[in-house]
Amino acid sequence: MFKVIQQQFVPVLIIIYIAFKQLRPKEIKVDSKGKYIILAIGIYDAYIAIANKQLIINYQTVLGLIFTLLILAGGFAFARAYTCQVWQKDGKFYRQGNYVTMILWIIMIISHAITDHIITGLGTTFVLYLGTSLVVQHLVLLNKIKNAN
Template sequence: MISTADTSLAVNIVLGLLVLVWILSRQVQKRPVKPSSLRAPVILAAVGLYETASFLRSSAPAAGVPASVLALLALGVVVGGALAAWRGSQVRVWRDTDGTVVRQGTGLTVLLWLVAIGAHLGLDVLIDHADHGLSGLGSASLLLYLGVVLGIQSLVVQRRAQILPA
């Protein structure tokens, strides 16, 4: 019999992979830079925060979530944020012939996304092996992670777009 936790983990993994495919496909498309481009990251982060909190409420040991686990989650966000800032600095940003500021990711953008996801999953493995009963926390927090790092990358790209000459 499949448990609710297994089903939730599978749903989180599938959702995370679908979002990742959506993000990667949009990264390499030529698209206008919009000041409102933080809507998707905020939605992802909000859903991810809810998923993470739900997971912790249902899975945390009676003594609470160990500080080491919270530190690993924080480390993941810091590393992801640094990679997001780097990605944002490597995205091509230019003024199109009609004056519209556009952006387009490159192969390096995709590679840095894959490294960031690999780092997140690596920290998930560390949490799983810490044996605090929190196996699957990395998967539960994947949408939160994606929202935060996508937001940071978007902010860097927006800032670069603002300083382009007219």
């Protein structure tokens, strides 16, 4: 029972928290570490899933990982970053998402859930998917700041 809560309920709560957090103004920090910590935890989770044979590496899972991590996570992150308003105040940069940002989060979650059902074991990569998406979005926002100067 606890494993079901951990695998399904906790990630959903994390996504809801992150998604709503993106609707509030937030300072963009160059040295932000949280996203990279989530990515590292996701890599570790994927490693454990492979070691425990929950995620079996074969042609289908490799293609699934490429599709979910590069195309879905990266693509939606790129799009979300461009839906965020970025501005400068008191020498600091801020960002705030909008309803389109929220819709893209929802579509991203649904897309990952669909791929989870198509490819056995891919559900174990959800934190990796989330971390990848957050890091890509952050890098795109940093690029927007760089181009704004």
